[in-house]
Amino acid sequence: MTNNLSYIKSSLITDAVCFLCRKAACILPEDVYIGINELYSKETSETARGFLEEILVNAEIAAETQRPICQDTGITVVFIEIGQNVFIEGEDLESAVNNGVAKAYQQFFLRKSVVENPIFNRKNTQTNTPAVIHTQIVHGNSVKITVLPKGSGSENMSAVKMLKPSDGIDEIVNFVLETVKNAGANSCPPLHVGIGIGGTMEYAALLSKKALLNKIMPLSELKKAAKTDEKKELELRIFLEIQKTKIGAEGFGGNSTAFAVNIETYPCHIAGLPIAVNLNCHAARHAEIIIDENTIIPDKLQTKFEISKYRNKIDYSKYKKLTLPLENKDIIDLKAGDRVLLTGEIYTARDAAHKKLIEALKSNKELPFELKNQIIYYTGPCPAMADEIIGPAGPTTALRMDKYTPQLLDLGLKGMIGKGGRGYEVLESIKKNKAIYFVATGGAGCLISQKIKSADIIAYPELGPEAIYKLVVEDFPVIASIDSEGNTVFVNP
Numbered sequence: 001m002t003n004n005l006s007y008i009k010s011s012l013i014t015d016a017v018c019f020l021c022r023k024a025a026c027i028l029p030e031d032v033y034i035g036i037n038e039l040y041s042k043e044t045s046e047t048a049r050g051f052l053e054e055i056l057v058n059a060e061i062a063a064e065t066q067r068p069i070c071q072d073t074g075i076t077v078v079f080i081e082i083g084q085n086v087f088i089e090g091e092d093l094e095s096a097v098n099n100g101v102a103k104a105y106q107q108f109f110l111r112k113s114v115v116e117n118p119i120f121n122r123k124n125t126q127t128n129t130p131a132v133i134h135t136q137i138v139h140g141n142s143v144k145i146t147v148l149p150k151g152s153g154s155e156n157m158s159a160v161k162m163l164k165p166s167d168g169i170d171e172i173v174n175f176v177l178e179t180v181k182n183a184g185a186n187s188c189p190p191l192h193v194g195i196g197i198g199g200t201m202e203y204a205a206l207l208s209k210k211a212l213l214n215k216i217m218p219l220s221e222l223k224k225a226a227k228t229d230e231k232k233e234l235e236l237r238i239f240l241e242i243q244k245t246k247i248g249a250e251g252f253g254g255n256s257t258a259f260a261v262n263i264e265t266y267p268c269h270i271a272g273l274p275i276a277v278n279l280n281c282h283a284a285r286h287a288e289i290i291i292d293e294n295t296i297i298p299d300k301l302q303t304k305f306e307i308s309k310y311r312n313k314i315d316y317s318k319y320k321k322l323t324l325p326l327e328n329k330d331i332i333d334l335k336a337g338d339r340v341l342l343t344g345e346i347y348t349a350r351d352a353a354h355k356k357l358i359e360a361l362k363s364n365k366e367l368p369f370e371l372k373n374q375i376i377y378y379t380g381p382c383p384a385m386a387d388e389i390i391g392p393a394g395p396t397t398a399l400r401m402d403k404y405t406p407q408l409l410d411l412g413l414k415g416m417i418g419k420g421g422r423g424y425e426v427l428e429s430i431k432k433n434k435a436i437y438f439v440a441t442g443g444a445g446c447l448i449s450q451k452i453k454s455a456d457i458i459a460y461p462e463l464g465p466e467a468i469y470k471l472v473v474e475d476f477p478v479i480a481s482i483d484s485e486g487n488t489v490f491v492n493p
């Protein structure tokens with residue numbers, strides 16, 4: 001018997017993972033770009049077209065500057081298919097992968113978002129490791145590695161349900177729609193909706209994540225495929241139903257709630273019908289490579305889509321310019337839906353910083369900045385590279401700050417900038433305090449960071465990306481999303 005083993009060094013796997021982490025963070029897959037572009041060309045709502053344009057421009061800036069599309073460079077999900085004739089020399093596979101993740105996040109200034117212990121200390125591991133690794137043994141002498149960085153805005157809104165066989169296709173469709181509606185604007189639509197059906201509870205969830213790796217078909221191709229393929233027919237049906245929700249790009253209405261739906265299936269028990277829905281935002285990032293013992297990892301990232309298609313085309317002429325701090329009159333005059341360019345000082349704070357602010361208030365300690373008349377921007381930027389003021393710095397999901405917001409508004413905070421809707425209590429508190437909630441384009445981290453003219457950490461540096469920064473912004477584009485009378489523009493607030 002001949003020895004046809006392939007020997008692949010673990011260091012090659014580390015380098016491949018490092019390359020893929022950077023590529024996935026910075027280069028939107030071409031099919032995703034084309035899918036969003038297709039929505040843009042058909043969108044009739046002016047507001048939604050504005051968001052889609054920002055999303056496309058942002059992807060182009062990211063590709064050109066080779067900086068992350070979105071500041072949330074995610075938890076790193078790695079799929080590995082290992083040929084059964086491959087022998088890995090050196091470190092064990094898990095260490096090789098994690099070393100690649102840690103190297104990329106450090107070397108390329110990606111945001112490290114993984115905490116050590118999910119329940120207790122929630123301390124940042126500072127390496128973005130461990131990755132979530134799924135391995136599969138397949139035929140052959142090569143290794144296929146796919147990296148999918150997953151932000152929490154969309155992951156948090158994903159769901160699993162154990163349907164009964166008698167529930168059938170209608171309940172499958174209902175569950176997907178319910179999940180998409182429940183996510184509303186929080187998952188940064190337009191979405192890629194991954195659906196896993198069959199297997200067991202945990203396997204359906206894995207299938208739904210794998211479905212996000214499918215190539216995205218233009219609608220005309222999907223319609224054609226649906227005529228002869230029942231899975232494609234169901235994908236088409238769900239896709240069209242999702243567009244009918246009118247949640248729209250960033251939750252502001254229109255016809256662009258999703259750019260793709262993909263289903264993966266597996267046999268299951270006679271008594272079961274597990275289903276999982278994994279939502280991915282418009283920053284639907286993933287990258288893959290197949291390596292063997294002779295592979296040389298590229299040192300440059302390449303973009304397939306045409307850069308500069310939309311660059312410099314965003315028209316801000318209909319935006320109202322406002323200087324910070326906002327006067328009470330400015331706030332009262334703003335109506336939900338008004339587009340605004342803000343100039344002046346704002347402060348950043350997200351989950352961990354809010355917790356610390358509230359703890360400081362409880363123990364009568366001084367806050368790191370005066371809340372009165374200020375605006376808090378919910379963001380956790382990527383670290384700045386040498387020539388940058390700040391790394392990509394788009395908004396994070398505002399809903400997570402709802403628990404703290406009414407107390408801060410009662411103490412004089414005048415506004416917040418985030419993404420997605422707010423709960424009833426926050427809405428009532430905004431009304432009571434004559435405040436304002438703005439939305440910035442979720443996932444447009446590169447574009448937004450260009451509007452930030454200075455950034456200084458003023459508190460909690462130990463929180464890394466969650467530290468409080470004082471920012472000076474210039475013509476920072478936002479939409480008034482809950483006005484001082486409690487009116488909101490969200491289709492599904």
Ligand code: SF4
Binds near residue numbers: 186394
């Ligand atoms: S685009 Fe939105 S949901 Fe996606 S990673 Fe960025 S902030 Fe999170």
